[in-house]
Amino acid sequence: MFRFQHTSLRRRVALAAALVLSGSLALAACGGGGDSSSDQPAAKTVSQADIDKAMSTPTDLTFWTWVPNIQKEVDLFQKKYPAIKVKVVNAGQGGPQYTKLRTALKAKAGFPDAVQIEFQYIPTFSLTKSLMDLRPYGAEGLKDKFVGWTWQQVVGSNGEVWAVPQDSGPMGMLYRKDIFDKHGIAVPKTWDEFAAAARKLHAADPKVYLTNLAQSQAGVWLGLLWQAGVKPFENTGADSVKVDLNGAESKKIADYWSGLIKDGSVSTDADFNDQWYQALNRGKYATWITAAWGPVFLEGSAKATSGKWRAAPLPQWEAGKNVSGNWGGSTTAVVQGTKNPIAAAKLAEFINTDPESTKMFATQQFLFPVTKSLLADTSFVDRPLPFYGGQTVNKLFAGISDTVDTKFQWPPFLDQASSDWGETVGKSFANKTDTSAALDQWQDRTTKYAKNQGFKVGQ
Amino acid sequence: MSVNTTDRLGTRAPSRAEPRRRGRGVSHARTGYLFVAPFMLVFLGLLVLPLVYAAYLSLFQERLIGGTVFAGLDNYTRALTDPRLLHGVGRVGLFFLIQVPIMLAIALFAALAIDSGLLRVAKGFRLGIFLPYAVPAVVATLMWGYLYGQDFGPFAQLADKLSLSPPKFLSSDWMLGSIANIVTWEFTGYNMIILYAALRAVPHDLYEAAAVDGAGAIRTAWSIKIPALRPALLVCLIFSVIGSFQLFSEPQLMQRLAPSVIDSGYTPNLYAYTLAFTGQEVNYAAAVSFLLGAVIVVASYAVLLVTTRRSRS
Numbered sequence: 214m215f216r217f218q219h220t221s222l223r224r225r226v227a228l229a230a231a232l233v234l235s236g237s238l239a240l241a242a243c244g245g246g247g248d249s250s251s252d253q254p255a256a257k258t259v260s261q262a263d264i265d266k267a268m269s270t271p272t273d274l275t276f277w278t279w280v281p282n283i284q285k286e287v288d289l290f291q292k293k294y295p296a297i298k299v300k301v302v303n304a305g306q307g308g309p310q311y312t313k314l315r316t317a318l319k320a321k322a323g324f325p326d327a328v329q330i331e332f333q334y335i336p337t338f339s340l341t342k343s344l345m346d347l348r349p350y351g352a353e354g355l356k357d358k359f360v361g362w363t364w365q366q367v368v369g370s371n372g373e374v375w376a377v378p379q380d381s382g383p384m385g386m387l388y389r390k391d392i393f394d395k396h397g398i399a400v401p402k403t404w405d406e407f408a409a410a411a412r413k414l415h416a417a418d419p420k421v422y423l424t425n426l427a428q429s430q431a432g433v434w435l436g437l438l439w440q441a442g443v444k445p446f447e448n449t450g451a452d453s454v455k456v457d458l459n460g461a462e463s464k465k466i467a468d469y470w471s472g473l474i475k476d477g478s479v480s481t482d483a484d485f486n487d488q489w490y491q492a493l494n495r496g497k498y499a500t501w502i503t504a505a506w507g508p509v510f511l512e513g514s515a516k517a518t519s520g521k522w523r524a525a526p527l528p529q530w531e532a533g534k535n536v537s538g539n540w541g542g543s544t545t546a547v548v549q550g551t552k553n554p555i556a557a558a559k560l561a562e563f564i565n566t567d568p569e570s571t572k573m574f575a576t577q578q579f580l581f582p583v584t585k586s587l588l589a590d591t592s593f594v595d596r597p598l599p600f601y602g603g604q605t606v607n608k609l610f611a612g613i614s615d616t617v618d619t620k621f622q623w624p625p626f627l628d629q630a631s632s633d634w635g636e637t638v639g640k641s642f643a644n645k646t647d648t649s650a651a652l653d654q655w656q657d658r659t660t661k662y663a664k665n666q667g668f669k670v671g672q
Numbered sequence: 673m674s675v676n677t678t679d680r681l682g683t684r685a686p687s688r689a690e691p692r693r694r695g696r697g698v699s700h701a702r703t704g705y706l707f708v709a710p711f712m713l714v715f716l717g718l719l720v721l722p723l724v725y726a727a728y729l730s731l732f733q734e735r736l737i738g739g740t741v742f743a744g745l746d747n748y749t750r751a752l753t754d755p756r757l758l759h760g761v762g763r764v765g766l767f768f769l770i771q772v773p774i775m776l777a778i779a780l781f782a783a784l785a786i787d788s789g790l791l792r793v794a795k796g797f798r799l800g801i802f803l804p805y806a807v808p809a810v811v812a813t814l815m816w817g818y819l820y821g822q823d824f825g826p827f828a829q830l831a832d833k834l835s836l837s838p839p840k841f842l843s844s845d846w847m848l849g850s851i852a853n854i855v856t857w858e859f860t861g862y863n864m865i866i867l868y869a870a871l872r873a874v875p876h877d878l879y880e881a882a883a884v885d886g887a888g889a890i891r892t893a894w895s896i897k898i899p900a901l902r903p904a905l906l907v908c909l910i911f912s913v914i915g916s917f918q919l920f921s922e923p924q925l926m927q928r929l930a931p932s933v934i935d936s937g938y939t940p941n942l943y944a945y946t947l948a949f950t951g952q953e954v955n956y957a958a959a960v961s962f963l964l965g966a967v968i969v970v971a972s973y974a975v976l977l978v979t980t981r982r983s984r985s
Contacts, residue, residue, distance in 0.1 A: 429931035452737045636935045643932030667737030
């Protein structure tokens, strides 16, 4: 059973992270005439009596999610509210699910009541008025249960609560202790130390790279920007967005990495494909810059290296500082147009805040928790992982979770921005060309797209 | 259609079918329509209607902010000046010019070899060369993707053992050739079967006459078989035009292995797909698809024109 969960998680992460967009080629079905956007219902608080009534009225809910075996958590909800029957549907992982959701919303039929949405896609769907503001259902009261930055991720520009956080991916560094020891490399604390170590390691063994900065992975790049406090996107209004992809801070990071890439000390292989899995298993990369879901994921995909890995925080730009970014993570949202908003909102609330349910997510589905109580729970954080030589990796990442900047924002057109990243910045990694110039291109393409889509674009 | 049906009946039972056709022409026509109805319904519902709808969509622009507006031919003028689309069309055109002759030459050679009767294991050979066609394109591409692997693929490992530098199958210079190789591997067998079937239909008296005239196997192949294959070759060629210009699954899957080489505009179909599902520019994608359809029609017509002119001269 554990193995099954690993592969599912792997697929989930791989698909989500690689932003693979497949799905049916029902091109025609995705279009549609213009429809006047249905107005948000006034944010009027629903009374407790209404909630009690709704939760005791027999109701059927549909919940789209790709978390494996989530039925267990849903069963807890159904046990508490026997009148509510929840139908769990796996409508695809990441991209394919979003495509289906858009299609169903267009058709105004067949959409779920509640749906799994990754953090980075919340603006994409709130912009199209596809999500319900959960404030009337008491969502604001949940704020204190969650780690600050994860809550910020679900809050809209006017204070709307678009979803309830489910899991997260604060970033850290997994490294091969055996390789570090063999070449006398200390765990780098700053990015300067990291660069020196990268050059030293590659000189000592040209077949090994200190890390691989995947040419296909916009998520890591954005996570690294996040760590450095860069704000590439800001949603400044309902129809305006700030795009700053080639500012001085970004260029500094770009120069740093393109220096390492150009002298060959860091590889740029595409990730989450066979080649990459084999490289991890065979020790081509001495570190993997990843997120809190990475440790369990790696355990499933690099079995040959068990016991050789350790975890550490990300190297820092300023010695002595302690900040990180985030890569990945999901939420549960309620779909605008549902006939059962109260029950759906309570489902989102229950599975992501109930102590038993959240613990199940962390220990059975290995989702990295977002609730403060679980991140302080010793049975979770003090669990030693044999794959990491018995290190208490969860504790490390729980600590990192507190150091994630709260103000990072996602654009309402992430798919396009990520795709353009690969064709500009990612390409410059692969071809060892000027990354700084590639940032200008990325800025240019993204701005053009946003303007074409009717946004007012600031810089 | 209805005439065909009666003709077939006619060959089997001439005495009964002949008078009936004359006497009940109208009801026969009705029966004919009844027979084609299932096909026509599916054809209209799943092909013509979506096409019309896509054509309709291509005249609008739907934006994330501001909704849908009528755009007239704006999407088409944008597409005609879109360098990414034009590069993609150029690339598949090049692909067609290089890959298709190689593939058809191999298929022709294999069909002639099997038909010559000189092969001992003709059946096994025929099956072997056809087998790749039975492998789904996705599986084939994943398999070749592994073989092409830069670090751990078998070719790379062999090169490593011989201390040579491994071939860069996935680099931008080699990629089109690597994809051409996959496509050739997949479709040679298919084309061979078409050509072989056409060869079986050549009347045997021609061969006998050639033998009487003193023609050997090669002379027979050159002067009788290949001319007789012209219509079949033309069919293969037209299919290949369509296949080349619609190249999609191979580059789409290879994209994961070499994302910086295969960008979203690598082939026109891949571009339309990315526009629709990544950028949500469904309307523009519809216009691109229509223009691609037009390119295919023109290319197919050009092929027909060139080949018929050559056969006349």
